[in-house]
Amino acid sequence: MAYTERASVVKVREALEERGVEAELVELEETARSAREAAAALGRRVEQIVKSLVFRGKRSGRPLLVLAGGANRVDEKRVSALFGEELEKADADFVRGETGFSIGGVPPVIPGGQPPTILDEDLLEEDEVWAAAGHTHVVFGLHPEELLRITGAKAARVSRR
Numbered sequence: 001m002a003y004t005e006r007a008s009v010v011k012v013r014e015a016l017e018e019r020g021v022e023a024e025l026v027e028l029e030e031t032a033r034s035a036r037e038a039a040a041a042l043g044r045r046v047e048q049i050v051k052s053l054v055f056r057g058k059r060s061g062r063p064l065l066v067l068a069g070g071a072n073r074v075d076e077k078r079v080s081a082l083f084g085e086e087l088e089k090a091d092a093d094f095v096r097g098e099t100g101f102s103i104g105g106v107p108p109v110i111p112g113g114q115p116p117t118i119l120d121e122d123l124l125e126e127d128e129v130w131a132a133a134g135h136t137h138v139v140f141g142l143h144p145e146e147l148l149r150i151t152g153a154k155a156a157r158v159s160r161r
Contacts, residue, residue, distance in 0.1 A: 003027045008101055008134035015111040016140070019150040023133075023140040031136045033104035035070030038139060042130055046070040050123060050131035050147065052106040054095045054115075055079070058086040063098040063115040067108050067131075067151065069122040072159035082118055082156050104136045108151050119144075119153035 003009060004025050016023050032038035035049040042049075049070030054063050064083050068074050080086050095103050099110050108117075108131045123129050123144045130141045148155055 003135050003137045006135055006138075008105065009138050010134075011100065011111045012107045012109065012134040012138075012140075015107070015109045016150070019109065021142060021146060021150055023142050025133050025138050025140050028137045028139065031104075032132065032139055033136050038130060038132075039070060042139065044130060047122070048126050048129050050108055050129050052108050052132060054090045054099060054103075054106060055087040056090045056094055057083065058088050060085060063090065063094070065108070065110070065115045065117040065151075065153075066158055067117060067119045067123065067147070067153060068158050069120045072120055072122060074158050075160045078160070079118060079158055082154070082158075083116060101132075101134055102136075105132050105134050105138075107132050107134050108147060114152055117151045117153040118158060119148050119151065119155045120158045121155045122157075122159070123147070124155060 028041040030041045038049045039046040051068045053066045
């Protein structure tokens with residue numbers, strides 16, 4: 001079975017289409033579990049890779065999504081302030097249960113209900129960004145302003161400078 005035929009990838013393609021985006025899904029021979037792996041597989045700069053990081057709100061218990069630039073390390077205190085609550089690390093079971101996707105394949109668009117989302121403002125400096133499409137071997141590219149629109153995210157600085 002091709003990666004793009006897997007149920008998780010089909011869900012992402014449908015979620016993109018529902019939001020008016022006809023992105024080409026690209027199957028990679030190599031895994032793209034990390035931003036560096038994705039950049040190398042695509043022949044792109046790591047700054048063009050979107051890391052979809054799921055946290056758990058400490059007070060609310062709800063999922064909180066950070067779309068970070070591949071080269072950036074998220075400043076959890078800064079992001080906590082942006083979300084208005086402390087963050088906890090989300091384990092693999094929480095991520096899969098809340099998003100329907102495994103860590104490394106979490107897309108920026110979550111079918112069935114987009115969690116509160118913050119987009120790293122550094123991504124807006126790129127002409128094109130690449131994100132996971134529901135599997136560690138499938139990605140899609142789009143303009144970062146389009147990503148901001150389809151996720152309903154708030155753009156903000158998520159890393160220290």
